[in-house]
Amino acid sequence: MIDGLINNPDVGQLLEWAKSYIKDGKSTEAIGVIETIIDKGGSEVIAKNIINNMISLLEKCPESTYRDIVCARAFSLKGEQNRALGLLASLYYNAQFNKESDALQEKLIAAFLYISKRYDTDWYRILNDKCPRNLKDRSNILLKRFYFGGAAVDTPCGKKVVNVLREFSESQRIGKTITANDYYIKFLKIFSSATPIMKSKRIHAVGGGYFLALGGYGCVIDPGHHFLDNFFDKNHSIDDVSAIIVTHFHDDHYADLPSLMSLLFRRWGKTKTISESKISLFCDQVTRKRFKDLIDFSRNYIECVELDKHLEPIVITQDIILHTLPTSHNVFGRRDTGVGLAFEIPECGSSLVITGDTAWTSELERAYFSLKNRLAGNIILVPHISSISEKEMPLYIANSKGFHDNHLCLHGLCKAIEALEPHTVLLSEVGEELESVIDRIARLIKEVYEVNDCRWCRMGEEYPLLTQI
Ligand SMILES: [Zn+2]
Numbered sequence: 359m360i361d362g363l364i365n366n367p368d369v370g371q372l373l374e375w376a377k378s379y380i381k382d383g384k385s386t387e388a389i390g391v392i393e394t395i396i397d398k399g400g401s402e403v404i405a406k407n408i409i410n411n412m413i414s415l416l417e418k419c420p421e422s423t424y425r426d427i428v429c430a431r432a433f434s435l436k437g438e439q440n441r442a443l444g445l446l447a448s449l450y451y452n453a454q455f456n457k458e459s460d461a462l463q464e465k466l467i468a469a470f471l472y473i474s475k476r477y478d479t480d481w482y483r484i485l486n487d488k489c490p491r492n493l494k495d496r497s498n499i500l501l502k503r504f505y506f507g508g509a510a511v512d513t514p515c516g517k518k519v520v521n522v523l524r525e526f527s528e529s530q531r532i533g534k535t536i537t538a539n540d541y542y543i544k545f546l547k548i549f550s551s552a553t554p555i556m557k558s559k560r561i562h563a564v565g566g567g568y569f570l571a572l573g574g575y576g577c578v579i580d581p582g583h584h585f586l587d588n589f590f591d592k593n594h595s596i597d598d599v600s601a602i603i604v605t606h607f608h609d610d611h612y613a614d615l616p617s618l619m620s621l622l623f624r625r626w627g628k629t630k631t632i633s634e635s636k637i638s639l640f641c642d643q644v645t646r647k648r649f650k651d652l653i654d655f656s657r658n659y660i661e662c663v664e665l666d667k668h669l670e671p672i673v674i675t676q677d678i679i680l681h682t683l684p685t686s687h688n689v690f691g692r693r694d695t696g697v698g699l700a701f702e703i704p705e706c707g708s709s710l711v712i713t714g715d716t717a718w719t720s721e722l723e724r725a726y727f728s729l730k731n732r733l734a735g736n737i738i739l740v741p742h743i744s745s746i747s748e749k750e751m752p753l754y755i756a757n758s759k760g761f762h763d764n765h766l767c768l769h770g771l772c773k774a775i776e777a778l779e780p781h782t783v784l785l786s787e788v789g790e791e792l793e794s795v796i797d798r799i800a801r802l803i804k805e806v807y808e809v810n811d812c813r814w815c816r817m818g819e820e821y822p823l824l825t826q827i
Pocket residue numbers: 606608687715
């Protein structure tokens with residue numbers, strides 16, 4: 359019936375038809391007739407009283423998406439663009455709209471396009487980009503269904519995603535979490551972090567590294583596997599990072615470095631402030647070579663300093679001085695590429711020594727003795743134990759060197775304590791196999807060497823660097 363009316367030029371006649379359809383309870387047909395009048399009248403001006411007649415007829419029809427689309431088009435003909443767009447928008451916002459037929463959804467898009475192009479709005483720009491007129495084009499259909507068809511309860515999908523993205527980026531902008539009064543070392547690992555790459559039923563540890571707060575200056579040390587997970591789990595922010603140190607080229611000490619650098623890149627991209635001081639990246643020569651391109655690309659906001667055991671002490675912030683120490687640790691066949699670290703922290707009356715991964719050697723013994731004489735204040739020693747070794751058992755010592763050839767283990771730890779005479783020993787880089795005995799080792803050290811404190815720090819534990827003098 360409606361098809362038969364398309365060529366009928368008499369608008370008055372059409373209105374009569376619509377009225378009689380409504381009388382007979384055939385509202386869909388009535389709306390179809392009114393839509394035909396609008397289609398035909400698109401290029402010519404339809405008299406206002408006719409439009410008003412159409413609107414009042416539409417209002418007599420039961421509420422439906424189809425009725426509202428046609429009604430919006432009628433408002434638009436009257437020049438009430440805002441009202442028309444509002445009505446169509448409310449349809450998009452309606453979760454039920456998703457269940458409507460493709461034909462009806464396309465009608466809605468077409469109506470939106472038609473109305474909003476006369477009326478420059480954000481909706482027009484979105485629709486014009488995402489839903490061009492040729493709705494047979496599959497990519498357009500897909501985009502249309504994603505951005506509008508799958509509308510959530512409150513907002514269309516596209517808008518919802520944009521809002522969530524904004525929330526994400528705002529949640530990252532939490533600023534610094536450390537203050538000028540914070541001086542601590544935070545352990546962001548549980549066990550020796552080589553373990554997560556050898557997954558088994560027994561082994562469940564995640565890796566990580568350390569975070570030092572040095573009076574508002576934040577220093578990441580050895581960001582290995584899962585470092586960032588652990589760092590953010592403990593509510594730190596990327597703004598806390600003033601420096602990164604990688605002691606040697608083993609993935610359990612640098613695995614998260616690229617991710618950390620890309621976060622710093624994104625932060626720099628957002629602020630691009632030249633006045634802000636650059637992040638310092640201190641790393642051994644192999645790590646520097648391995649990440650050469652990344653480091654070169656980042657030179658606007660990252661300054662790289664290569665560490666080796668001969669390096670002169672560096673002032674890293676305020677009056678905090680960083681010394682490097684030798685290590686003997688197998689890095690793909692080379693034993694001398696890594697470094698140990700010693701931070702002199704006058705503000706706390708202490709020095710923090712992190713051995714790094716190393717075996718005990720006569721070179722280390724000499725370096726530790728000489729360091730002990732140079733460092734002021736109490737020494738807090740963070741030894742990387744790794745494990746224990748049969749070679750260390752007293753029975754065997756006569757027949758062997760008594761030391762593990764790649765890690766301190768228990769015997770090397772004892773020698774480091776004897777050389778440095780620390781005030782406090784915080785056991786670290788502990789292999790998971792030591793879980794049941796590590797507290798006993800800590801107690802033994804405290805008793806035998808009479809140190810002020812010795813303990814194994816758990817994931818997330820924060821140990822103050824301030825010691826009583
Ligand atoms: Zn290592």
